[in-house]
Amino acid sequence: MPQTLSAGPFKLSLASPLVMGIVNVTPDSFSDGGKFLARDDAVAHAHKLIEDGADVLDIGGESTRPGAAPACLAEELDRVLPVIEALVGTSIPLSIDTQKPEVMAAAIRAGAAMVNDVNALRSEGAVQACAASNVAVCLMHMQGQPRTMQACPSYDDVVADVAAYLCTRATVCEEAGITHDRIVLDPGFGFGKTLAHNLALLRQLDEIVSRGYPVMVGLSRKSMFNALLGRATHERLVPSVVSALIAVQKGATILRVHDVAQTCDALKIWAEIGGRCA
């Protein structure tokens, strides 16, 4: 079932998987350049990811990795808006990775075509902020909050629970006027999940795909590869690319990754041997 994702002015074909490149705009505590350097770095990195073959860029100003503390609104706006403004003229759609409705609204005004929310638009006003425009939305499953979510994740049946939650959130969005062709679901690898939970979600990703919405996955460099393989962050390229390809074989159509060039290589091989593209 080849689908099209409607994201602002873009109609994105999902007949072959899309690669979403990650652009983090969080200040590097080791540099003296402060926020201007972080901005310039982010914009330069974004151009590199486009050159490497990214189909979409995901711009985020708040870390959501395990243990991370929330960013304040002014800080987050100050990080992401100049980067969106600098990139909005480029050829590919921009996604804003945020949980805050105010950041969503400002990013949409600046030209973002997609909202990627690890909180699945549960913040007060988030659904409305997206419904008021024609952006695509990615609804991700998370148990708990980033700061404490890995303390003791627990599910009756992780795949069934995550699928049911995502469908409920999609229904809320559709009732608010966000049409089906603007909605993407994401099981949220690493967000309140043990290694066994993450592996069950990857093994049975087709069950989430079968709900009829495009599925995005973010596996890139995550600590599940440390739990499984004992690999430090900089040693997770191969596991990340391999897992992304497994996700694609199970029906994922958007891959949120750091390593765009290598992921595109994997997809090229897969397409050449007849991966589901027709």
Ligand code: PT1
């Ligand atoms: C994701 C995702 C995201 N991940 C979507 N957005 C992050 N839609 C940010 C670890 O275990 O998967 N999907 N936005 C990054 N978050 C994490 C979580 C980073 C866990 C690292 C880990 O190492």
